[in-house]
Amino acid sequence: MNIASLLKKDEPTAGPFSSMQSLEDTLLTSKYVAILDGRRFIGLITPQDCLRHPHLLAVDCIEERPALSPDDSLEHAVEVMTSGGFRALPVVDTNGTYLGSITLERLLLETFSMFHSNIQISIVRPTEDYPLEKAKADFLKDLAHHTGNPLQIILSATYLLSQNVTSQDDSLLISAIQDSVRVLQALFAELCQAYADS
Amino acid sequence: MGDMEKKYSVRLSFEPIKLPPIRDILVLGRRLPQGKQGIIHSMEFLAPEQFELIEVPDDISSNIDAVLVNKAILKRMPPQRILEILSTYVFPYVSEGEAIRVDFTVGISYGDIAIPAS
Known part of the structure; x- marks a missing residue:
């Protein structure tokens, strides 16, 4: 099973100059916000990033992180996340187009649901x-x-x-x-x- | 309380300020609420094309995120040299949450310039 099937269609997004205060509730419920400038992907913000980079604007809180490919396996995704200490990672195709993001929580839920299928x-x-x-x-x-x-x-x-x-x-x-x-x-x-x- | 007369006490003074509020260099602490992108974009509105953002690597200072340098200074001195000077004389006194304005004047002089007699 690859991670393409786990990407959400309606993920939370915000502009690069959104205030972090306006994103607080979304970050607590969704665990991440994708920062887009129009359709261009700028980066991801997780609650951990807010602690590491306590700034007022979203663009200043973005932490650089590796991207996953939609064909990557669950195992590879978990490995990249745990080795780098990331709670969420973006997924991009071979052209560099942003497809969505995936959280460690979602990966683990999927793994556990497979136990009971x-x-x-x-x-x-x-x-x-x-x-x-x-x-x-x-x-x-x-x-x-x-x-x-x-x-x-x-x-x-x-x-x-x-x-x-x-x-x-x-x-x-x-x-x-x-x-x-x-x-x-x-x-x-x-x-x-x-x-x-x- | 409702019947009491409300009075205001106001004290004021005013003076002109120059914009942008920095002329030469602004040092940005790593945990400054206004992050480097916010600052550089604000400066672009106040003084377009005048300042350049230089990231400060961790091995130079763990407290400093970046410095904003007037491009006129960069025309006279390379960024690496500026960072060396700042890391010795300024960075040790900057806290993570601070922004510090630095007045930085660069003078260049040459000696023994030989001018061929025409």
């Missing part, structure tokens, strides 16, 4: 209209899709855990889990590709 993999008996090879290919496609999300959750969750680990043993265990998950991901990808090519 129902997984259904249908096994359909092959018939004359639905040959065995097609049934096998569809089954593998379903399997790859439904195993992809939990594996991604394991990677994201273990990454978050690894940020606070002090013991070397725990760190090795987490690395072992992550390595095994990556092996599984590669295995499923290879299996699906092999069927797609056959």
Whole structure:
């Protein structure tokens, strides 16, 4: 799953010379405000930025931060956010056009909702209209899709855990889990590709 | 209270001021409520094209965000040299939340200029 599907259509925006006082309520409820000069993206402001840069105008409170691509995975987004200490990041396409922003809170909510989602993999008996090879290919496609999300959750969750680990043993265990998950991901990808090519 | 007569006491004085309020250099503390973008835009309205914003790196001063320098001074002295002088003689006395006006006059003199006899 990539982050493009998590972008909000109606995000809070303000001009660069808006007063920070006028943005206080929005920042408390929305966790960030996108600062746009017309349609040009200038930057993001989060409540943390207000503390780091206590100025009167929005443009003076903007903190420089990396941008994500809409194709980035949840795991990559969480990694960039936690390693840089950012609570929200902008998402831009390959042309540099601003598409929206994503918060750490939204990423975590999405991750947790995946824990509770129902997984259904249908096994359909092959018939004359639905040959065995097609049934096998569809089954593998379903399997790859439904195993992809939990594996991604394991990677994201273990990454978050690894940020606070002090013991070397725990760190090795987490690395072992992550390595095994990556092996599984590669295995499923290879299996699906092999069927797609056959 | 309602029946009491209200009286005003007013004391006033006035004097002309020059705009913009700085002539040479303005030092901006890192936590000054009016941030550097707000200040440079205000100055552009008061004195278009006259001042330039120079960011101050953390290794020069952790208290100072930027300095606003009159372009006439920059014509006579490079920004790096100006920052060196300010970091020695001004920055140590500036608090994070302050803006400090600096009078900064640059004189240039040459010695031994040989003029060929025509």
